[in-house]
Amino acid sequence: MTQKRFDLAVVGAGLNGSLLALAAGEAGLDTALIDRVPLASLTEAGFDGRTTAIAYTSQRLFKAVGVWDELAPRAEPILDIRISDAGHDGRASPLFLHFDHREAAEDEDAAAPMGWIVENRFLRAALLRRLQACANVELVAPDEALDTARSPDKVEITLKSGRRLAARLVASAEGRFGTMREDAGIGARAWSYGQIAIVLVARHDRPHRGVAQEKFLPGGPFAILPMQDSEPTDGKGAEHRSSIVWTERASIARRLLELDAPRFQAEFARRFGDFLGHVEPVGPRWWFPLGLVHAERYIDERMVLVGDAAHGIHPIAGQGYNLGVRDIAALVEVLIDAKRLGLDIGAADTLERYARWRRADNLTMVAATDLLNRLFSNDIKPLRLVRDVGLAAVNRVPPLRKFFVRHAMGLVGDLPKLIRGERP
Numbered sequence: 001m002t003q004k005r006f007d008l009a010v011v012g013a014g015l016n017g018s019l020l021a022l023a024a025g026e027a028g029l030d031t032a033l034i035d036r037v038p039l040a041s042l043t044e045a046g047f048d049g050r051t052t053a054i055a056y057t058s059q060r061l062f063k064a065v066g067v068w069d070e071l072a073p074r075a076e077p078i079l080d081i082r083i084s085d086a087g088h089d090g091r092a093s094p095l096f097l098h099f100d101h102r103e104a105a106e107d108e109d110a111a112a113p114m115g116w117i118v119e120n121r122f123l124r125a126a127l128l129r130r131l132q133a134c135a136n137v138e139l140v141a142p143d144e145a146l147d148t149a150r151s152p153d154k155v156e157i158t159l160k161s162g163r164r165l166a167a168r169l170v171a172s173a174e175g176r177f178g179t180m181r182e183d184a185g186i187g188a189r190a191w192s193y194g195q196i197a198i199v200l201v202a203r204h205d206r207p208h209r210g211v212a213q214e215k216f217l218p219g220g221p222f223a224i225l226p227m228q229d230s231e232p233t234d235g236k237g238a239e240h241r242s243s244i245v246w247t248e249r250a251s252i253a254r255r256l257l258e259l260d261a262p263r264f265q266a267e268f269a270r271r272f273g274d275f276l277g278h279v280e281p282v283g284p285r286w287w288f289p290l291g292l293v294h295a296e297r298y299i300d301e302r303m304v305l306v307g308d309a310a311h312g313i314h315p316i317a318g319q320g321y322n323l324g325v326r327d328i329a330a331l332v333e334v335l336i337d338a339k340r341l342g343l344d345i346g347a348a349d350t351l352e353r354y355a356r357w358r359r360a361d362n363l364t365m366v367a368a369t370d371l372l373n374r375l376f377s378n379d380i381k382p383l384r385l386v387r388d389v390g391l392a393a394v395n396r397v398p399p400l401r402k403f404f405v406r407h408a409m410g411l412v413g414d415l416p417k418l419i420r421g422e423r424p
């Protein structure tokens with residue numbers, strides 16, 4: 001019996017791998033999606049307590065692949081972003097930078113939100129439901145890719161279950177701790193920031209009104225991200241929950257995480273401030289060590305890297321996943337173009353087109369987030385003065401503000417069709 005050969009095998013069903021398999025399947029590629037974890041467990045509340053800031057253009061892709069309708073009622077629009085510097089006491093500097101979504105408006109995207117905050121568990125669940133309904137995708141989980149043999153005409157993946165799976169192309173969406181990159185001899189620039197992001201949900205007395213806040217504290221950025229309050233339990237109504245990404249030096253973060261509830265509350269409230277009235281954490285505390293990894297190359301023989309397997313960045317700008325979404329849009333477009341022309345989708349020149357398309361955008365964001373974190377995560381007085389004056393200066397120049405807002409929305413550069421909301 002001849003073995004079935006998939007067009008594409010995606011290893012890793014995190015946010016990137018799931019979206020890649022769905023976009024590829026919807027575009028007509030015969031796709032296998034492999035993860036070592038049972039897929040339903042990825043959607044449980046206890047698996048991932050984070051939210052994701054979905055940029056305006058990423059949302060257009062979600063619409064195009066049919067997941068946005070389910071997500072929309074769970075997504076909180078980001079209308080404004082306010083960035084300020086703050087000292088050890090958590091008090092914000094009077095010099096700040098304010099972005100308003102209306103500033104980016106240009107005809108068809110007139111006054112669209114800059115993005116949306118969505119809980120990762122809802123994102124994962126919406127993706128899984130669409131994947132289960134997509135006839136071109138086979139879900140292979142729980143199972144683990146143990147070995148990948150690549151030859152000039154195919155890839156063969158040996159799974160832990162003993163199954164061997166053949167494809168024209170394999171995509172590593174294994175995240176930053178994957179092994180396929182190194183096994184293929186692809187090096188990477190990688191370092192730890194010595195910081196940990198504490199993630200939690202906070203409830204506050206006053207509504208957030210769709211404003212995302214980023215306060216630069218000496219230990220790192222403290223982000224307050226407006227959440228949808230679809231099931232208010234305390235009679236306060238909507239707009240009273242925010243997702244917090246609180247970055248601290250690792251040694252301090254570990255001590256904070258061990259504090260009992262009243263002492264943790266005191267440390268938290270001091271940093272948050274009182275601009276939304278009384279505030280307190282609700283639910284569990286999560287933590288994520290922060291680092292950077294950027295692969296030297298995104299491709300090898302019949303193999304591509306996407307998402308965090310190619311570039312894992314600091315969450316300071318909420319852009320890590322949005323880069324992956326743009327990888328996926330570009331990759332699916334080059335694969336479909338090749339298939340339409342009757343070419344081999346795993347051929348080197350097809351893959352090179354993907355790598356060339358994504359390199360500059362990814363590199364820019366890798367460098368920008370690294371620089372921002374180094375510039376702001378400290379309390380060096382002259383540097384503080386320079387960055388405060390810098391924030392206030394950008395705040396006074398509308399074209400500069402518009403430039404930054406359009407970047408955050410993902411509206412800059414050579415945009416793949418899916419990112420424009422079109423089918424590839």
Ligand SMILES: Cc1cc2nc3c(=O)[nH]c(=O)nc-3n(C[C@H](O)[C@H](O)[C@H](O)COP(=O)(O)OP(=O)(O)OC[C@H]3O[C@@H](n4cnc5c(N)ncnc54)[C@H](O)[C@@H]3O)c2cc1C
Binds near residue numbers: 173323
């Ligand atoms: C605190 C924090 C906040 C963030 N906020 C934002 C934000 O607001 N906006 C934004 O754009 N980004 C944000 N990010 C970044 C975003 O979360 C990541 O970019 C994204 O989750 C990476 O997803 P991934 O699918 O590439 O990798 P992962 O989530 O690591 O998934 C990899 C998957 O591969 C599987 N796997 C690995 N190897 C194998 C194998 N050999 N066989 C089978 N399965 C395998 C694993 O089980 C796993 O499920 C944030 C990150 C952090 C840490």
